[in-house]
Amino acid sequence: MPKQTVALFFGGKSAEHEISIISARSIAAQIDRNRYELSPLYIDRDGKWHGLACSQTVLDTDIAALLRSGSPEAAGQRIDELTAAAAGERFDFGDFLEKTDVAFIALHGSHGEDGKIQGCLDTFGIPYTGCGLTASALAMDKALTKLCAVDAGVAVAESMTVLSRDYAKRPLETVVEVTRRFAWPLFVKPASLGSSVGISKVRSVEELSVALETACELDGKVLVEASISGREIEVAVLGNGDALVSAPGEIIPGSDFYSYEDKYIKNEAKLVIPADLPEGVANEVRNAALTIFKALGCAGMSRVDFFVENGTNRVILNEINTIPGFTDISMYPMMMAASGISFPELIEKLLLLALEKRPITPKI
Template identity: 40%
Template structure:
């Protein structure tokens, strides 16, 4: 009986991001979900400095800080070369040689230089198959200000906000505070425009909080989001899966242990609760799922996304908050849990994401990149 050739999958994690450590946790869960009878897996870790390293247990080496035994690697930025090159020392210096070929890259990189279209651009240059959104979907989904502009243009209800620049904050923070106070009464949320996992996010109740929050967010990004605080919200999340015809999971609800779903409540103390599925009227759940799919399509997303909403407890108003193109994959993350509640196990989800990557690569291959004169 003929045997099916195992696919070579490269799981990439770490990165030059404030979410580096979260990425390691997500990657460990993804690695555990990949069926060894179907996949040969290569671990690629990206250090805080941007070096790509590989080895047997890259996550363990990153967590312990003992990375001397890992090999340097590069992803070649030229089409038709699916090889992964390793840097080897020789008597006359260092050279790169082929380590393995890669069928699909699986980025589990949260935040800058991983979720923002940069590494996706490298995969595109290399003409490689990869899991998740492309350059456009990743970059628009990453920048909260641009994303909200696209949602408004598509008549998708979105929380009111403005973008201010780090240079404006440094030049005249009092003027920025006055500008922020015109957006909303307190509380006001301050967020780096290009980070996730609630890194650098501050809920501001006073002018003092606002000044501190602006300075904190500006440490992480030159673009800072000033967002109206929703007075009495339920936090509802939906997982989306697919390419041109995406599907939405059942909605789930986050029950934050703190004032909002902070980095600490997500990853440090782990005390926030999740209700899956969320207790919602059928029509409300359907509306949230519809908006999630519309948002996914509006930015030309692909593969996966988690879409977050606020649901006003009093009025029932639904407002989209943000979309994450590489959502958390940790053991407590909403994205895989919502698909499990929708009838898809974690290993099945990982397999489907790889299939979607290959389907999207086949679709890209249909596109001509040379001018053809009409007969």
């Protein structure tokens, strides 16, 4: 049986560019090369698609080591050097369409996790891993996710949506409104970014203004959210119609909250799988994850993050990630492994699920 060609999308125009490269590197190391021909496809920060030579060179670079050294700037500079060296290489879109059997999307954040690349692949009839256009767009927007969750009966934290253009016009009025509605501490986060990029824990008016400025520079919509005193619990969901929900895992942050630095640079957070939860609470978390997965129309995979409130054990949705991290410290593959699905098996299942929901539109 001939090998199927898998186009591995990574990089992208988002603040999670480096994390995407690390995820893709892990996926490339685990995919079954006896069954699949891997064709890496690197997208740079400007959105340019690069050919095989450049893509493979970027994929082979240990960006994780540069991040762990505490130098995200060095990681970015190295990636730019690799891209510049391959400036003359041409990406052949016709060849891509002809040869690609299925796409594995390892793009995190905007222009990858938000439905844009999914819509593109739908147009050309190429099946791909993960959620479709609509579910991706809904899940990417934390404010819209909350609306869907409430409608489905899943609890969420109290929040307020701020449009960046409105904040730019009326910063003082926005700060006053936030302080009127929320108690300290609170969280300010971009509505459509992941990996904890741009999130701030705020304890004063002075910190609030800085946090709003930071988040508004990163996104056109910002979420102000009440702080929940509780444990950070996550579950992995895998499947199309009949989805498997993993045992819950717990993140114990090394700082005030599970920040970008905590995840990828300091690496001080503790990950506990399975989480030590009463059976009834664990089942409630798993049921809530499946409820929001179905409510958004998700398919393939998602990681769903919750808080279990101290004192009450109330299960409160934090967010859902439709293209979770696939690094060696990422919760999604670790929770699946704890549920009996190894990393190579997980890659295989995701590709089969992608082919199962193959689009009707033929390749152009």
